[in-house]
Amino acid sequence: MEKSQRVKITNKNGLHTRVAAMVVRQSQKIEKMWNCQLYLRRLNSHSGVPCNSVLPLVSLKLKNGEMVEVYTDENGSEEAVFGLADFIRQISELEIPETEAVDTILQENTLASEKIFESINNGLIAMDSNGSINIFNKAAEEITGIKASDIIGKKGDEWVPNFNLKDLLNTKKEKLGLKHKIGKKWVITNKSPIIVDEEVVGGVVVFQDISQIEELSWELHSVKELKEKFNTILETVDDGICMINRNREITYVNLPFVRMFKKEGIQVLSRKIQDLFPEEKFRDDFFMGKDEIIIVTKGGREFIMHARPIVIESKFTGNVVVAKELTEIAKLADRIELLSEKTRFLQDELDKKESLNPSFNNIVGKSGALMESLTVASKAARTDAAVLIRGESGTGKELVARAIHRGSSRNKKPFVGMNCAAIPSNLLESELFGYEKGAFTGAYKEKRGKLEIASGGTIFLDEIGDMDKAMQAKLLRVLQEQEIERIGGIEPIKINIRVIAATNSPLEKMMEEGDFRRDLYYRLNVITVMLPPLWQRKGDIPVLVEHFTEKISKKYDLPNCTIKKSALMALEQYRFPGNVRELENIIERGMTLSNNEWISIDDLPNHLRDEVNDKKKNNRPFALDGDNLPTLEEMERELIGLALKKHGSFRQAGLALGLDHKTISAKAKKYDLK
Structure with missing residues (x-):
């Protein structure tokens, strides 16, 4: 006690x-x-x-x-x-x-220090000589997942053992630039003892979350590695290769090019290509890639020379000139194009990640299709405009709605959600608008409706397509006037709400058939967020599986669980009509029924295994007979994937399918095809 x-x-x-x-x-x-x-x-x-x-x-x-x-x-x-x-x-x-003046200065400095500690993006921990924590700022809470109220006054090493705080107090030595792992996050730390009169009275640890930087660094390292491999290829191929800038000055030549045209011992770099071959006429069409030049050496050998424009971010920067002995040169140009596409892809992914509001960080996935949707949603969070979220069941419409609310200026006010399909039509009005005492039998006291409760914040109307037309008309009036009347009430009540609606219904078709009001549709559909189904973001399945295994492990106090490669491959071939929600249920079922610390293909539902086995027997990605026909997008995704796998570049895949390389590149990004 x-x-x-x-x-x-x-x-x-x-x-x-x-x-x-x-x-x-x-x-x-x-x-x-x-x-x-x-x-x-x-x-x-x-x-x-x-x-x-x-x-x-x-x-x-x-x-x-x-x-x-x-x-x-x-x-x-x-x-x-x-x-x-x-x-x-x-x-x-x-x-x-x-004394009062001194107190004022001390108080101002202390408050300023406290404000600075809470405002910086780096985690900050301070402790006394016993290793007890006395400062633990907001950034430290976010990075470690530990609340300051839980750790203040406690021994730091019991909560963040990776930091080895006791060693800092014992050694009395400053340690800078140390890398530690906290959960799944990588942080870099600076640790310094506080020494007064040669005695350690405490210590300070400052740390920064570098997880995203680590991930992007690895991607950029891969690009640099690819570039180095490319340079090695340029020096080892038999083709002569010359690069020129926009002024047609030579910036690079490989050894085969120098030997082909007997230019050993001649200063080549920075000279214009015309100076090397004064007898040839280099027309503009040559540098645009529309012409070629046949060069005959003194020894009688004939070389064909092509120039391929180098365009970076729609800007012409020069040419790569390839010379070979009357053979095809397209493969080399494709390598350059592939490298440029890879660089642009990584830049696009980096720009999208940096532009997202932090409120979207808890949404799992990084596929191109998902990031495009979240980019739109993140921009919507900056305003009070109405948002209509569309997507199949189980794609996370409410999760995105909550993220928009958290990222908006209304995040301190209520977020009230309601499923319009889950409430009978005769009760929907009382749920939305509330009622006065005695408004109907059983109304013994007044009740505020969800619209009134959400005032100042956001109301999320899921399955808006299931709302009957009479209620649609009343909702439209609320959006126009920003006021409501309770059932049985006579006085209008002013409200201030932002509406986010969601549906999987074909609202456009419903408007044509008279089942959904056109004026309400345009009120709700100011910003549309289209959430992709899981089959369009199959690259996210491994990271979703990892997320769900950790979540379910904590929920049921189960040991950490992994998934066999064969089971993961089966999940990636399954169509997932229930989307992410169905995937979570499958993982929960597998972890509950498995007798091991892994999920094997035998732990997956029978209908999933049967569908995957049928695809293997038919030896084609989708069936073109029976009642379960594939969608046009499914067929397009499979065809583009097969073409890229066979030809290895956007250009060659586009030629095979009758499309240009930019179209192939855009669609590959849409379907998350690498």
């Missing part, structure tokens, strides 16, 4: 910085004498702060006349509690202007 003692703050300016410093000094003496930890909290509060650190004490903002409690845990000393309580009662201030 803890020991505690109540005491009143009697200082004119409350427990400000100077008084807090006096309390800290006395607390440290008492704690050392009685070998315990003392804490201070407001009366009737369940959490307190350690008494041996100034910032936590000042952060309580205790005023003159407030009652507080000094306490310690069950192993602490009652004498220590009484000693510090008596000290706080006895503190008296000198009522002179100079």
Whole structure:
């Protein structure tokens, strides 16, 4: 049982910085004498702060006349509690202007420091000489997932063992640029002891989340590696290769080019290509890739020379000129094109990731189709415009709606969700608008509707296509007037709401058939967010599986589970009519029924295995007979994937399918094809 003692703050300016410093000094003496930890909290509060650190004490903002409690845990000393309580009662201030001026400066500096600590993006941990945490800022909470209220006053190594805080206090040495892993996040840390009069009185750890940087660095490293391999190829192929800038000055030649045209010992770089071959006429069509030149050497050998324009971000930067002995040169140009496409793809992915609002970070996936949708949703979060989220069942429409709300200026106000299909039509009006006492039989007291509850925030209307036309008309009036009337009420009630609707229904067809109001459709459909089905983002299946295994492991207290490669391949071939929700159910079923610490193909549902086996027997990606015909997008995705796999470049795949390479590139990105 803890020991505690109540005491009143009697200082004119409350427990400000100077008084807090006096309390800290006395607390440290008492704690050392009685070998315990003392804490201070407001009366009737369940959490307190350690008494041996100034910032936590000042952060309580205790005023003159407030009652507080000094306490310690069950192993602490009652004498220590009484000693510090008596000290706080006895503190008296000198009522002179100079002292008040000093207090004001100290208080301003302390508040400024506290604000800085909470505003910086880096995690900040400060501890005393015993290794107890006394500062744990907001960024530290976000990176570690630990609440400051849980760790303040506790031993740091018990909560963040990877940081090895005890070693910092023992060695008294500063350690910079250390990399640690916290959960799945990589952080880089700087650790410094606080030394006063050659004695360690505490320590500070500053750390930054570098997980995304690590991932992007690996991608960029892969591109650099690809470039190095490409340079090696240029030097080892038999073809002569020359690169020129937009002024037609030579910037690179490989050894075969120099030997082909007997240019050894001649300064080639920075010279114009025309100077190397004065007898040839290089027309503009040659540099546009529409013409070719036949060069005959003195030895009678004939070489065909092509120029391929180099265009980066729609800007012409020069040419690559390839010479070979009357043979096809397209493969080499394709390598350059493939490298440029890879670079543009990575830049696009980086731009999308950086542009997303942080409120979307909990949405799992990084496929091109998903990122395009989330980019639109992230932009929608900046405004109060109505949003219509469209997508198949199980694609996460409510998850995206909540992210839009969290990323908007309304995030401090309510988010109220309602499924229009789950409530009978005769009850939907009372749920939305509320009712007055006595409005109908059973209405014994008034009730606020969801529209009224959501005022100031966001209302999410799921399955909006299932709302009957009478209710559609009433909802339209709410959107136009921003006011409601309860059932049985006579006075209009002003509200201020943002509407996010969602549907899987074909609203355009319903409008043509008279089942959905056209004016309401245009009110709701200011910004459309199209969520892709899971079969369009199959590259996300492995990361979703990992996410769900961790989630379900925690939910049912199961051991960590992995998935066999054969089972993962089966999931990637399945169409998933239930989308992400169905995938989660399949993983939950597999983990529950499996007798091992992995999910094998035998743990997957029978209907999934049967569908995958049927595809293998037919030896084609989709069946063209029977009732379950593939969609046009499914066929397009499979055909483009097969063409890219066979030909290895956007250009050759486009030629095979009758499309240009830009169209193939855009569709490959849409369907997440690598």
